[in-house]
Amino acid sequence: MTKLKLGIYWAASCGGCDVSLLEVDEQILDLAAAADIVLWPCAADVKYDDLREYPDGWIDLVLFNGAIRTQENLELAQLLRKKARNLVAYGSCAHTGGVIGLANLSSREEIFSTLFKDHDPIPTEVSQVDGCSLELPQFLNRLTPLDAVVSVDYYIPGCPPPREIISAVLEAVISGKLPEKGTVFASEKNLCDECPRERTEQPITKIYRPHEIEADPEICLLDQGLICLGPATRGGCGAACPNANMPCTGCAGPTAGVTDQGAAMLNTIASLIGVGEEGEAVLQDEDAILQEIEDVIGTFYRFSLASSALGSVCRE
């Protein structure tokens, strides 16, 4: 049997996704038996020129983690799209832009001036340092998820993806039974569907941040005034965060058929807030509750800003 060819690539990424692959423990040996890893910059040296020499469609499957932030990320996404039969967006950053997508709240110049405030010179695409010329890939104006720049065959959500999901994907790869294109390897339902906590259907009368209270471990976190993104987030992780007494922050992206995860969660919170009988008098109390949410984008769009309308605002 000819071995499969597998590629793993990181674009704008923290490295956590590469490491998460090892969470499958000994299953990695099955993978090694079934597939040759022809590209994995995190673990093995690779030259982009060699990659360019590969025939189109030569790599059976590429797991692409990280978002598109630089010209290099973009070029590699395009190159790998050509070389891979199946291109997989692996992890939140590739899937929805991820937590680093919050950078779209700032312009490129704002990012540079904050990051390199006291540096001279601020790195540019070509910088002259001590008589030498240094070239860096262009830093793009905005960060985008992978499918904003090339077509994507499969999605593996999570920051990083949970072991069970990676394991299921590897099994599908090894057995050659990949599902229909476009599949998101996770639940079709939202996280609440698999969360063991008990819903009491209480209206929210006060909003807390996780460090402000010790949450009851049995009751739904939303019912306790903690903003849990479970209702607007795709399940599949087994409710790992609620099980650790922490609210879901939405890393698995929107549920099937929804594009704007942040908006969906914002609707949910708006519907749950209640301070008694509806009437003009309660409006002020409601406003006071809403104002307790300090960082609205960071709360509702923590992982999905770059894939939503509000993450593509022109800034000058």
Added chain:
Amino acid sequence: MSDTGGNSFEPKIVAFLCRWCSYAGADLAGVSRLIYPPNVIPMRVNCSGRVDAGMVTEVLAKGADGVLIGGCHPGDCHYVNGNYKTRRRVQLLKAALEQAGVNPERVHLEWISASEGGKFQKTVEGFTTKLKELGPSPVGCDD
């Protein structure tokens, strides 16, 4: 997105109007032959509570410069409290818009009853003027 800023700029407005109050109010403005700017594309919804934040961000992403949401006055919603939910949503959405660099005044919520044709006219006039001042929407940069 629309061409230029300045005086020649004609904003595109999508108006979600609840069927029981605001859409009827807009109808009344029409049959009363009140004149208002043609910039508004009215969409009838059963209740302002039907308008979720994702619908607003979607029309902004598709090129609207402003979104008007019309509902019954507090206490008058045909479905009891749909307009209260909408009010809270709009409030949160405005905070999100502001943080994302979009002027929150691009989303406007107004209570317009079935008998307030004049208020509908004034609202559209005022909103169109405001959006002309603000210029084309910055949502949907394709750089």
